[in-house]
Amino acid sequence: MQRYFMLKSIEEVDDQAIEVTGEIFHHMSRVMRMKPEEQAYLVFDEQLVVKAEITELFDNYLTMKVVERIEKSTELPVDVTLFCGFPKGDKLELITQKTTELGAHHIVGFPSKTSIVKWNDKKRSQKQERLEKIAREAAEQSHRSVSPDVLLLADINEMYNMLAQYDHVLVAFEEAAKEGEHAQLVQTLNAIQPGEKIAFIFGPEGGITPKEIEQFETRGAKVCALGPRILRTETAPFYALSALSYHLELQG
Amino acid sequence: MQRYFMLKSIEEVDDQAIEVTGEIFHHMSRVMRMKPEEQAYLVFDEQLVVKAEITELFDNYLTMKVVERIEKSTELPVDVTLFCGFPKGDKLELITQKTTELGAHHIVGFPSKTSIVKWNDKKRSQKQERLEKIAREAAEQSHRSVSPDVLLLADINEMYNMLAQYDHVLVAFEEAAKEGEHAQLVQTLNAIQPGEKIAFIFGPEGGITPKEIEQFETRGAKVCALGPRILRTETAPFYALSALSYHLELQG
Numbered sequence: 312m313q314r315y316f317m318l319k320s321i322e323e324v325d326d327q328a329i330e331v332t333g334e335i336f337h338h339m340s341r342v343m344r345m346k347p348e349e350q351a352y353l354v355f356d357e358q359l360v361v362k363a364e365i366t367e368l369f370d371n372y373l374t375m376k377v378v379e380r381i382e383k384s385t386e387l388p389v390d391v392t393l394f395c396g397f398p399k400g401d402k403l404e405l406i407t408q409k410t411t412e413l414g415a416h417h418i419v420g421f422p423s424k425t426s427i428v429k430w431n432d433k434k435r436s437q438k439q440e441r442l443e444k445i446a447r448e449a450a451e452q453s454h455r456s457v458s459p460d461v462l463l464l465a466d467i468n469e470m471y472n473m474l475a476q477y478d479h480v481l482v483a484f485e486e487a488a489k490e491g492e493h494a495q496l497v498q499t500l501n502a503i504q505p506g507e508k509i510a511f512i513f514g515p516e517g518g519i520t521p522k523e524i525e526q527f528e529t530r531g532a533k534v535c536a537l538g539p540r541i542l543r544t545e546t547a548p549f550y551a552l553s554a555l556s557y558h559l560e561l562q563g
Numbered sequence: 564m565q566r567y568f569m570l571k572s573i574e575e576v577d578d579q580a581i582e583v584t585g586e587i588f589h590h591m592s593r594v595m596r597m598k599p600e601e602q603a604y605l606v607f608d609e610q611l612v613v614k615a616e617i618t619e620l621f622d623n624y625l626t627m628k629v630v631e632r633i634e635k636s637t638e639l640p641v642d643v644t645l646f647c648g649f650p651k652g653d654k655l656e657l658i659t660q661k662t663t664e665l666g667a668h669h670i671v672g673f674p675s676k677t678s679i680v681k682w683n684d685k686k687r688s689q690k691q692e693r694l695e696k697i698a699r700e701a702a703e704q705s706h707r708s709v710s711p712d713v714l715l716l717a718d719i720n721e722m723y724n725m726l727a728q729y730d731h732v733l734v735a736f737e738e739a740a741k742e743g744e745h746a747q748l749v750q751t752l753n754a755i756q757p758g759e760k761i762a763f764i765f766g767p768e769g770g771i772t773p774k775e776i777e778q779f780e781t782r783g784a785k786v787c788a789l790g791p792r793i794l795r796t797e798t799a800p801f802y803a804l805s806a807l808s809y810h811l812e813l814q815g
């Protein structure tokens with residue numbers, strides 16, 4: 312069944328006569344050719360998922376009524392932010408799509424010293440909008456009740472300032488993998504509590520510089536390896552989120 | 564430092580005068596412009612990794628001598644085969660590249676009932692060759708000592724016949740995720756022993772049919788969920804391999 316992020320609170324609607332307009336109306340009526348009595352999941356801002364049924368179709372909108380509130384959560388029990396050094400090409404699109412499926416809540420891009428791309432304000436804001444759309448579509452498809460927000464920073468100093476707000480900060484570091492450091496990720500995942508905030512930092516293709524590592528560590532970040540193999544910049548976040556899910560959601 | 568798969572046994576060479584020809588010679592001398600005394604890792608068929616130094620450069624080949632044998636393994640302690648129902652477009656390329664980084668040993672594509680692509684023998688063999696090249700490049704980059712083999716099957720019955728050779732077979736099944744099945748993956752990873760063979764089966768976009776599931780189960784396969792979110796066909800293998808690595812290599 313299709314799933315739509317309403318981008319509003321359930322408080323703002325009458326749950327027996329929800330008016331659906333704009334892009335979602337277009338997708339339901341034109342793309343999916345839905346008819347009265349057909350159903351879809353609607354997701355409201357409070358991470359509330361409801362099953363709703365079309366009651367009437369009009370030219371520019373349709374109405375739906377809630378038939379069931381879905382209680383089961385598909386969200387990770389901790390709040391996860393990914394910081395990704397701007398990678399080359401459209402890798403940030405792949406990262407955004409896949410890490411949304413894998414459960415990320417916030418995706419932040421930052422210009423690392425070794426990042427090759429240079430985006431001006433306009434380009435950065437266009438890119439951010441595009442990535443948020445990719446995240447929303449992936450969140451719908453993977454049955455999430457949260458669509459991740461995406462933020463592309465102009466300056467790495469903004470990122471340094473953000474790090475204080477997390478309970479745990481881990482930096483994926485290639486050299487740690489080579490040196491056989493295997494304990495830190497497990498140690499952090501053993502320590503993390505439901506509701507806490509964790510951030511993972513990943514460098515671009517050229518890696519994180521020792522000076523950047525130092526800045527992260529000054530702010531409480533810990534260096535970790537993601538297994539013994541060297542992962543590409545876009546693959547490392549997949550490993551981190553899968554390990555997090557496996558540890559917290561499957562091993563429990 | 565660059566890494567090259569020699570595709571031969573160390574027994575076949577004189578380790579103080581290894582002759583390097585063909586593609587590897589071209590890459591070292593023309594692409595990397597390496598000179599005498601410069602070093603690279605060479606990987607031999609017995610999963611042996613050596614550090615070797617160029618001794619002399621000639622027009623069509625160069626010679627190297629072994630300066631160090633590297634003992635540290637970057638291979639998963641179990642033998643992992645992925646069976647992927649033929650997905651759309653070039654997703655098999657993404658799957659091959661990423662799962663090689665994540666440690667897979669064998670990648671097998673099969674035509675599932677819901678697979679949309681139809682490849683004739685010639686197309687399939689071209690595709691297989693291309694995927695093996697992608698795997699080899701990814702294996703070099705991720706510091707593996709094994710380059711995964713790739714096999715694209717003409718018929719799903721060939722796959723059914725292969726399943727008897729594994730100690731464990733898991734099928735990633737979307738419905739299992741929806742029904743909240745969370746125990747099977749952990750149970751299998753708790754049971755698996757070093758040196759054993761495990762296979763994971765993933766459907767194409769349209770999913771695995773109930774009849775296929777039945778065939779898998781008859782041959783000892785167990786259905787599992789990869790967390791509570793619905794993962795796309797190409798994302799599920801990333802989760803499975805990352806969880807495997809986390810459980811066996813980091814938690815130990």
